[in-house]
Amino acid sequence: MRIRDATPDDAATMRAHMLEGFGNYHEFAPAGWEPPAPPEEAFRNRLALDSHWCAIAIDDDGASLGHSAFLDSADSGHPNPEPGLAHFWQLFVRPSHRGTGLASELMTRAVAAAHDRGYTTMRLFTPSGQARARRFYEREGFTLVREFDDDRLGLRVAEYRREL
Numbered sequence: 001m002r003i004r005d006a007t008p009d010d011a012a013t014m015r016a017h018m019l020e021g022f023g024n025y026h027e028f029a030p031a032g033w034e035p036p037a038p039p040e041e042a043f044r045n046r047l048a049l050d051s052h053w054c055a056i057a058i059d060d061d062g063a064s065l066g067h068s069a070f071l072d073s074a075d076s077g078h079p080n081p082e083p084g085l086a087h088f089w090q091l092f093v094r095p096s097h098r099g100t101g102l103a104s105e106l107m108t109r110a111v112a113a114a115h116d117r118g119y120t121t122m123r124l125f126t127p128s129g130q131a132r133a134r135r136f137y138e139r140e141g142f143t144l145v146r147e148f149d150d151d152r153l154g155l156r157v158a159e160y161r162r163e164l
Contacts, residue, residue: 003109006054006067011043013056013064025155028129033154046089051075053113057093059101066093068106070114070122084120086164091124107140111129115164122164128156131158 006014015038022035023092051072057065069090070158074081076089088110093103103156114122126133138144142160 001057001059001065003055003057003105006026006047006056006069008047010045010067011040011047011057012056014043014047014054014067014069014090015040017064017067017094018090020094021092025130027070028127028131029155035098036153042124046071046075049075053110053117054090055106055109055113057097059107064094065097066091066102066106068103068110070110072119073123082121084118086114086117086119086122088114088122103136104140111140111162111164119164121160124160125150125157127153128158128162134158134160 019037025035026033029030046069047054049071052069052072052075054069056067059065067090068088070086070088072081073085074085076087078087084133091103091106091110093106099106123139124142126137137160140162142162145159145161147156147158
């Protein structure tokens with residue numbers, strides 16, 4: 001396995017990881033909830049931003065295993081951007097590689113890259129009902145800040161932060 005920087009050509013792969021990851025949200029989402037499915041172009045556009053950082057894991061056969069990504073809070077589309085705040089917007093690992101340490105490696109690389117770019121804090125949002133992800137982020141040093149209803153996602157969401 002190797003981990004490399006993502007490029008705009010990885011947009012379709014990232015989108016596929018996200019949609020696959022959203023597959024288990026039905027376990028805690030309200031009845032009738034359907035995951036948002038932004039077009040590949042939305043991923044391509046984010047990957048092209050100067051503030052965007054993304055790493056993608058690839059196996060020896062060239063198959064993708066997961067990715068992590070952050071960007072400046074001012075580019076995140078969320079209200080109230082803050083100087084020095086990196087918005088960690090995605091971490092998805094294929095089901096076959098969950099529990100292998102890959103998510104921790106991708107998170108470690110993201111935190112180091114954000115620190116190296118001068119960010120002082122990292123923020124992320126995850127569904128409140130996503131217990132596994134929440135335990136992971138807490139083990140990785142993130143602290144719960146608040147919970148709120150996210151109209152875009154259609155779920156209750158937990159905001160976590162970590163000092164860098």
